[in-house]
Amino acid sequence: MPEGINVKPILGEPVLKAEDLTVRFKRRNTDVAAVNGVSFALRAGETMTILGESGSGKSVSLKALMGLLPPYAQIQGKVWLNGRDMLTMPKAELGKLRGGAISMIFQEPMAALDPVYTIGEQISETIVQHEGISYTDAMKRALGLLEQVKIPSAERRLKNFPHEMSGGMRQRAMIALALACSPSVLLADEPTTALDVTVQIQILLLLRQLQEELGMAIVFVTHDVGAAAEISDRIAVMYAGRFVESGTVREIMKSPKHPYTQGLLSSTVHGGLRGRVLETIPGSPPNLAELPPGCAFAPRCRHVTDGCRSGIIPVITSDSGAMVRCVRATETVTA
Amino acid sequence: MLVFAFRRLLQAIPILLGVTLVVFGLVHIVPGNPIDMLMPPEASPEIIAQMKAAFGFDKPLYVQYFLWLFRALQGDFGLSVFNATPVWGQLIAALGNTFILAILAAMVGFSLGIGFGMISALYHGRWPDKLFSALATTGVSLPHYWCAIVLVLAFAVMNDFLPAQGMGDDAEPLYNRLQYLVLPVVTLSLIPMGVIGRLVRATVLEILGQDFVGALSAKGLTRWPVIRHICKNAAPPVLALMGLQFGYLLGGSILVETVYNWPGSGNLLNLAIFRRDIPILQATILVLATFFVLLNLLVDIAQAAIDPRIRR
Numbered sequence: 151m152p153e154g155i156n157v158k159p160i161l162g163e164p165v166l167k168a169e170d171l172t173v174r175f176k177r178r179n180t181d182v183a184a185v186n187g188v189s190f191a192l193r194a195g196e197t198m199t200i201l202g203e204s205g206s207g208k209s210v211s212l213k214a215l216m217g218l219l220p221p222y223a224q225i226q227g228k229v230w231l232n233g234r235d236m237l238t239m240p241k242a243e244l245g246k247l248r249g250g251a252i253s254m255i256f257q258e259p260m261a262a263l264d265p266v267y268t269i270g271e272q273i274s275e276t277i278v279q280h281e282g283i284s285y286t287d288a289m290k291r292a293l294g295l296l297e298q299v300k301i302p303s304a305e306r307r308l309k310n311f312p313h314e315m316s317g318g319m320r321q322r323a324m325i326a327l328a329l330a331c332s333p334s335v336l337l338a339d340e341p342t343t344a345l346d347v348t349v350q351i352q353i354l355l356l357l358r359q360l361q362e363e364l365g366m367a368i369v370f371v372t373h374d375v376g377a378a379a380e381i382s383d384r385i386a387v388m389y390a391g392r393f394v395e396s397g398t399v400r401e402i403m404k405s406p407k408h409p410y411t412q413g414l415l416s417s418t419v420h421g422g423l424r425g426r427v428l429e430t431i432p433g434s435p436p437n438l439a440e441l442p443p444g445c446a447f448a449p450r451c452r453h454v455t456d457g458c459r460s461g462i463i464p465v466i467t468s469d470s471g472a473m474v475r476c477v478r479a480t481e482t483v484t485a
Numbered sequence: 486m487l488v489f490a491f492r493r494l495l496q497a498i499p500i501l502l503g504v505t506l507v508v509f510g511l512v513h514i515v516p517g518n519p520i521d522m523l524m525p526p527e528a529s530p531e532i533i534a535q536m537k538a539a540f541g542f543d544k545p546l547y548v549q550y551f552l553w554l555f556r557a558l559q560g561d562f563g564l565s566v567f568n569a570t571p572v573w574g575q576l577i578a579a580l581g582n583t584f585i586l587a588i589l590a591a592m593v594g595f596s597l598g599i600g601f602g603m604i605s606a607l608y609h610g611r612w613p614d615k616l617f618s619a620l621a622t623t624g625v626s627l628p629h630y631w632c633a634i635v636l637v638l639a640f641a642v643m644n645d646f647l648p649a650q651g652m653g654d655d656a657e658p659l660y661n662r663l664q665y666l667v668l669p670v671v672t673l674s675l676i677p678m679g680v681i682g683r684l685v686r687a688t689v690l691e692i693l694g695q696d697f698v699g700a701l702s703a704k705g706l707t708r709w710p711v712i713r714h715i716c717k718n719a720a721p722p723v724l725a726l727m728g729l730q731f732g733y734l735l736g737g738s739i740l741v742e743t744v745y746n747w748p749g750s751g752n753l754l755n756l757a758i759f760r761r762d763i764p765i766l767q768a769t770i771l772v773l774a775t776f777f778v779l780l781n782l783l784v785d786i787a788q789a790a791i792d793p794r795i796r797r
Contacts, residue, residue, distance in 0.1 A: 218699045242707075249705030261696035266717050266792050276704045311793045327704060 163233075164191035165367050166215075166252070166335045171227035173207070173214045173391075182438045184210045186391040187227070194334065195361065197368040199378040201414070202388035205435050208371045211388075212337045215369075216254055217244050232334060250280045253328040257340040259320035263312040269296070269323045270308035273330050280331045295326040299356060318349035322356065329360065336361075338370045342377050354380050375418040379403055387411045390436050390446035397472030407474040409451045445477065453478055489796050490786045497782050504774040505557070509550050512766050518542070519566040519761040540566060540764075553767065562768035567760045572768045575753065580735075580772065582652065583742070583749030587734035589670045594677030595727055598624075601678070602685025603712075609690060618686065624679025630740040633672045637744065640668060650746035669745045673738060677730045684726050688719040721788040721795065728784035732777040 173185035185207045192198050200208045213219050215229055215236065229236045231252055236244060248254075256262035264272060273295060274288035281288075289308070296304035299322040312320055321341060328336055338357065342350040358381060361368055372378055378385055379399060386396035387410065395408040406412045413431040433450040436442060442449065448458040457477045466479045520536050537543045540563075541552060556563065562572035601617040608614045641649035653662040692698065692715050701711045735750070742751035750769055757765040789795045 213699075216703050218703055245702075245705050245707055247705070248703055254700070254703045256696060256700055258696060262700040264697045264701070264714050264718065265794060267714070275706070275710065279705055279707070279710065313794055330704075 162193045164230075165194050165232055166369070167191040167228075167230045168211075168215070169228040171211060171214060171229060172225070173210050173219065174224045175222060176224055177222055180439050183441055184223075184391055184438055185214065186441075188388075188391075188393055189227075190386060190393070190396075192335070192367045192369065194367055195365045197358075197361065197370055197381055197383050199370045199372060199382035199385045200388050200393075201372060201375065201378045201385050203373055203414075203435055205438070206388045207391035207438070208388050209339050210391075212254065212339050212369065212371055215337060216248055216252070217241075218254075246280070249276050249328075249333075250331045251333055252335040252337065253331070253333040254337040254339065255321070255324050255328045255341045258344050259317065259324040260312060262324060263320065263327075265312055268309050268311055269315070269327075273323075273327050276327060276330045291330070292326070295330055296323065298329070299323070299326045299360070301326070317345050318352060321345060321349075321353055325353075325356065325360070329364065332364060332366075334366055336366050336368045338368060340372050341370075343372065343374065350374075350377065351380075357381060375415060387414065390441060391438060392446065392475065393473070394447065394476070395472075395474045397468075397470070401470065401472045407472075407479050408447075408476050409453050409478075410447045413450075445475075486790065486796060489789050493782055493785050497778055500778055501775060504778065505554055505771060506550075508767055508770045508774065509553060512763055512770075513546060515758075515761075519763055522761050523566065540564075557768070557771065563764040565762055565765050567757075567762045567765075572764045575765065576750075576768050576772060579748060579750045579753040579769075582747060583735060583751065585666070586669055586673060586742075586747065586749060587731065589666060590673035590734055591677060591727075591731050593670060594674035594730070595681055597674070598678040598681025599685050599723070601682040603689060605682070605686040606689035606693065607712075609693075614686075617682065621679045621682030621686070624675045624682065626679070627675060629672060629676065629738055630744055632675060633668070633741050633744040636668050636672060650744075652747060669741060669747055672741050672745075673734060677727075677734070680730060681723065681726060685719065685723055688722055689715055692718045717791060721792050724784050724787055724791075725781075728780045732780050735776050735780075736773050 167190070169189050171185055171188040172183075175182040175184055188207075188211055190198060200211065202208045210219070214223070214225050217236070219225065225237060227237070231247060234247075236247065236252075239247075263269070267275075270289055270292050273292035274285060277283065277288040277291055278285055283291075293304055293308055296307055301307050301319060301322050307315065307319070307323070312323075315323065324341075336357075341357075342353050345353060354377060357368065357370075360366075368381075370378070370381055382399050384396065384398055385402040386393045387402065387408065388394070389410050395402065395406065395411045402411060403415070406415055410431070413429065416429040417431060431450055436446050436449065442459070444460050445451070445458040445463045448454050451458065455477060463475050463477055464479075465473060465475045467473050520533055520540070520542065524533055524536065534543070541549060544552070553563075560573065562576070564570065565572055565575060598621070601621055605614040605617045605621070637649050640646045647667050648665050649668075651665060653665045698711065698715065701714055706714075739751040739755045741747070742749045743755060746752075750773065753765065754769050756762070757769065
């Protein structure tokens with residue numbers, strides 16, 4: 151049985167659905183439980199943000215979806231893309247989906263682009279791989295894609311190497327690359343984290359606009375509450391490899407129920423808090439190799455009770471589909 | 486790119502001039518005078534002086550240098566002190582013989598090294614890695630001349646599979662003459678195989694750890710296109726080392742050519758040193774050094790052609 155974390159699909163068939171996704175890194179002396187039962191469903195045109203600190207397992211979840219983890223990672227659970235289970239399909243089949251129906255953009259576009267090939271070459275090689283069209287035609291498509299992501303003088307930029315572009319331009323090129331074969335799902339792994347604030351906004355707006363044009367679903371991973379609020383339809387807050395709370399942007403931002411979500415929001419700098427003391431969450435995230443029983447957030451939680459440290463933490467789902475995993479959720483709602 | 490190549494070419498000129506100075510200087514620092522070695526002990530001082538004048542050894546060093554440089558630029562390296570034949574002819578013959586060995590040893594050593602290194606890196610930590618890493622380490626660790634002697638013992642003395650030394654003569658059929666190549670080529674290819682294998686392994690492992698390799702799989706590329714990307718990224722440092730190694734091979738290993746009695750440039754150098762044959766010594770070192778500089782120039786240009794970040 152999946153561990154009950156479910157963001158209910160409201161309309162239509164989900165394009166991407168994960169059920170009880172679990173990732174463990176088992177090596178000789180260590181057993182790291184990086185992702186511990188993540189479930190969600192995402193429909194076309196929808197954006198879900200996975201929000202969490204570094205090491206909470208959000209990037210690992212994305213990489214597990216794409217099959218990009220090293221061989222010693224043990225992945226369990228089910229992931230359906232357009233109804234097909236991605237985790238059990240043969241590698242060759244998965245290769246056809248990656249960069250095709252599902253594609254990914256990365257935190258550091260400089261590191262994620264091959265430094266010795268031009269942007270045009272890198273985009274068109276993807277198109278050639280997936281659609282088998284000629285290289286010249288693929289180059290023409292690449293030009294169109296660069297124009298679509300609003301790169302100025304795209305014709306010239308096609309022949310640029312990654313190091314000849316600015317950070318924002320590179321991320322645009324990365325997005326163009328990801329969109330090359332019209333994916334139905336785009337996985338965005340902290341795509342704005344490495345960028346200047348002004349450029350961050352541009353990239354977020356671009357992603358939103360492209361989503362409207364192309365109708366794809368986006369899984370957006372970030373630790374930036376502002377970016378999450380800006381782009382998401384729904385937010386899932388991740389802590390120690392689990393979703394501790396999820397719901398619509400409004401639900402999460404206006405009435406966070408889990409103490410961790412509350413802490414995350416109140417430790418974020420924004421205008422509404424001017425004059426008030428910024429709060430911090432004491433302590434640091436737990437060691438994923440030695441997760442405590444019960445609630446993983448208990449050692450840092452100020453509402454902690456005896457019930458938190460043992461047993462199974464109940465998952466409370468509201469009628470709207472919002473979910474929270476907390477013993478005291480019913481109390482903190484009213485608090 | 487053309488501008489870059491031209492600039493590097495210009496930069497090579499002062500380096501080459503420096504090389505001529507070092508070559509000339511070094512040879513004259515070495516004690517011992519070729520004329521003293523040639524002349525019988527009872528030769529009269531007049532005759533010795535006459536001989537010195539004939540070879541130009543009586544002039545001040547800087548005059549000797551400029552005279553030598555001026556002639557060398559025209560391809561005239563003078564006569565051998567030992568047998569009074571033109572240096573150029575002997576040098577070309579020896580270099581040609583070494584070339585044959587160097588090119589074959591480079592082909593064998595580089596391709597094995599690249600193959601071993603790639604397999605080691607792609608199977609990192611598993612048995613192919615351990616096997617090929619061990620082979621590469623063995624390659625760099627075994628002394629040349631020791632290998633040469635062991636190979637001769639094993640394949641020429643204890644078993645009569647292959648000729649022990651020399652390069653055969655023109656009258657023999659091609660197949661027989663090829664047999665003379667086997668042992669020296671195997672011996673010479675060991676070190677290039679080892680160093681290239683180790684560098685390829687380290688470089689490819691470093692590249693595999695970079696994000697873009699994961700991103701290549703994320704965009705759906707299959708195994709071989711990904712390996713193509715890895716190769717292009719790994720090429721610059723590997724090319725640099727191949728340039729150096731090929732330079733060493735061209736220099737001809739004195740020890741290996743001596744063991745196999747191969748009439749190459751290493752052998753020629755060895756003889757010239759013992760005979761204090763200054764014109765041969767100077768010409769050989771100069772030509773080899775020039776090859777070395779040109780080779781590295783080529784490598785620089787090739788690197789810049791592959792990796793645009795080097796073109797600055």
